[in-house]
Amino acid sequence: MELIIDDRQDKLNVTEELIEKIKDIIIECLDYEGYDDDYEVSLSFVDNKEIHELNKQFRGIDRPTDVLSFPMLSDDFDIELEEESLGDIVISLERAFEQSKEYNHSFEREVCFLVCHSTFHLLGYDHDTEENTKQMREKEEYILNKLNITRE
Incomplete structure (x- = not known):
């Protein structure tokens, strides 16, 4: 798996550990x-602005959000294709930090x-x-618990 990172913000430090x-x-x-x-995933770190x-441009929602996902896989993709892009993830680290305080857990846990x-x-x-929300939450909790990324 190739992770392509583009850190376009200067408010929070992204560690190698993260x-x-x-x-x-x-x-x-x-x-x-x-x-x-x-697969390849593109991950961009941005600020709230x-x-x-991006939220306004791509979703028509005129406010900041925490994360945006831009999937690239289609229903008829060939799983044997090499280095196919799963898509792009855009995270506002500024919003992630705010939410970590709001939910009383670490910044790292929120980004994860x-x-x-x-x-x-x-x-x-x-x-x-x-x-669908219940199904996603169960999957997310399973993955985070398996990797021991818990609410601290």
Whole structure:
């Protein structure tokens, strides 16, 4: 699995340890869903201003959000293709930091949750119904608990 990182913000430091956890999360999500790890994921770290602009442009929602997912896989993809892109994840580290305080857990845990959540979006899951939301939450909690990324 290749992770392409673009850090376009200057408010929060991204450690190598956090990057390694992010890679582990994506690989674990792929494995959980029965995929191999011959995929590429683009991950951009931005601030609230940039994610606000992206949210407005791509979703028509005029406010900042925590994470945006841009899936690339289609329903008829060939799983044997080499180095296919799963898609793009954009995280506002500024919003992740705010939410970590709001939810009373670490910044690292919040970023890891957002990556996990977004990876399941890249794999075709959504939280558009109560049942789909429950299914996504169960998957996210399973992955984070397996990797011992807990609410501290």
